[in-house]
Amino acid sequence: MVAYTCIEHSVKDTISRIIDTCKRENPCDAEIRYDEPMSAHTTFKAGGPADCWVRPTGEGFPAFAASLLQAACAADIPVFILGGGANIVVADRGIRGIVLDTGAWAGEMGNKPVMGMSFRSGTALDDAAEIAAAQGLSGLEFVAGMPGSIGGAVWMNARCYEREIADVLLETEIIEFGTGPCTAAGSRQQRIPVNRAEFGYKRSPFQGQNALILSAVFCLVSGDEHTIRGEMEAHRRDRESKGHFRFPSAGSAFKNNRDFGKPSGQIIDELGLKGLRIGGAQVAPFHGNIIINTGNAAASDIRSLADEVAAQVKAATGFTLEPEILFIGDWYP
Numbered sequence: 001m002v003a004y005t006c007i008e009h010s011v012k013d014t015i016s017r018i019i020d021t022c023k024r025e026n027p028c029d030a031e032i033r034y035d036e037p038m039s040a041h042t043t044f045k046a047g048g049p050a051d052c053w054v055r056p057t058g059e060g061f062p063a064f065a066a067s068l069l070q071a072a073c074a075a076d077i078p079v080f081i082l083g084g085g086a087n088i089v090v091a092d093r094g095i096r097g098i099v100l101d102t103g104a105w106a107g108e109m110g111n112k113p114v115m116g117m118s119f120r121s122g123t124a125l126d127d128a129a130e131i132a133a134a135q136g137l138s139g140l141e142f143v144a145g146m147p148g149s150i151g152g153a154v155w156m157n158a159r160c161y162e163r164e165i166a167d168v169l170l171e172t173e174i175i176e177f178g179t180g181p182c183t184a185a186g187s188r189q190q191r192i193p194v195n196r197a198e199f200g201y202k203r204s205p206f207q208g209q210n211a212l213i214l215s216a217v218f219c220l221v222s223g224d225e226h227t228i229r230g231e232m233e234a235h236r237r238d239r240e241s242k243g244h245f246r247f248p249s250a251g252s253a254f255k256n257n258r259d260f261g262k263p264s265g266q267i268i269d270e271l272g273l274k275g276l277r278i279g280g281a282q283v284a285p286f287h288g289n290i291i292i293n294t295g296n297a298a299a300s301d302i303r304s305l306a307d308e309v310a311a312q313v314k315a316a317t318g319f320t321l322e323p324e325i326l327f328i329g330d331w332y333p
């Protein structure tokens with residue numbers, strides 16, 4: 001126990017030294033908290049503490065983030081990049097290392113692309129749709145009302161209403177911070193034109209990469225603001241009517257799979273699993289593919305319930321459900 005405490009302190013000292021150095025060399029306003037509960041930063045409102053949570057803001061974000069990623073990588077300190085926390089469940093034991101929160105790196109980028117719009121990665125999806133609509137630009141209506149950030153949506157290739165991010169993405173700007181062990185070259189900032197062949201159902205090329213998505217350019221076309229806003233409102237109302245915001249959740253718990261012949265939610269519903277509960281986690285009584293936090297769910301309740309649903313579906317149908325929500329952090333001793 002004593003040894004564990006010493007290690008913990010030494011990691012936090014290292015993190016604190018890294019952050020101080022990065023701030024000195026790349027001045028940037030940043031909120032920094034140690035042992036920060038991730039329940040405050042996820043839509044599930046569950047999960048334990050991050051060793052260190054950093055939320056940089058302002059124009060200094062890219063340089064500060066690049067140096068932080070490079071220094072953390074060199075010191076073997078893991079970094080988790082957080083968007084809106086709308087697709088994750090953080091373990092009750094929390095996240096070791098640094099959580100780099102992109103939420104304050106938000107808004108339209110200064111460099112106006114010839115076609116479409118460029119957004120900072122921390123921009124909330126609904127805000128991005130609003131900003132585009134205000135300029136009479138159509139293409140992002142489908143993300144209106146979807147929780148999460150531009151960076152997370154690109155990383156997930158988020159989709160709804162028959163559209164996905166890759167349909168409108170033109171280019172992504174990233175900071176790569178080394179694949180595998182950190183190299184002396186450290187982090188690299190680069191623009192990557194979209195290659196649609198690398199995107200698929202809930203899949204993007206960034207999922208296999210140590211990369212911070214800094215910004216994304218979307219191909220948008222001129223449209224009638226009234227029509228654009230009408231479609232956005234319809235999507236928001238549809239989500240409300242489906243109960244998306246009634247309880248904390250991370251949206252769909254499981255991916256769909258064409259081979260199953262029907263949506264995962266329908267399979268779960270037909271097996272009578274709606275309402276199934278473990279601790280404070282429950283399969284939403286109103287939607288088979290949403291797991292909700294009824295008030296005080298532990299992350300382990302959510303994970304156990306997802307495992308139980310998958311096990312019952314497997315036993316009854318032979319289908320293997322694949323979780324769509326990501327289980328992040330320190331799950332196992």
Ligand SMILES: Cc1cc2nc3c(=O)[nH]c(=O)nc-3n(C[C@H](O)[C@H](O)[C@H](O)COP(=O)(O)OP(=O)(O)OC[C@H]3O[C@@H](n4cnc5c(N)ncnc54)[C@H](O)[C@@H]3O)c2cc1C
Nearest residue numbers: 083084085086087148149151152153158159160213250251
């Ligand atoms: C009520 C509700 C409804 C939902 N409906 C839908 C839906 O219709 N369709 C859908 O696809 N999803 C849906 N979701 C899930 C979620 O909104 C999306 O997956 C969203 O794109 C997640 O974005 P985020 O910023 O919250 O990502 P996070 O949950 O913060 O992170 C998800 C992953 O992206 C990575 N990431 C985030 N930002 C960056 C970045 N800047 N650079 C590199 N990596 C990054 C993280 O490290 C993590 O691995 C829903 C969620 C909720 C709560």
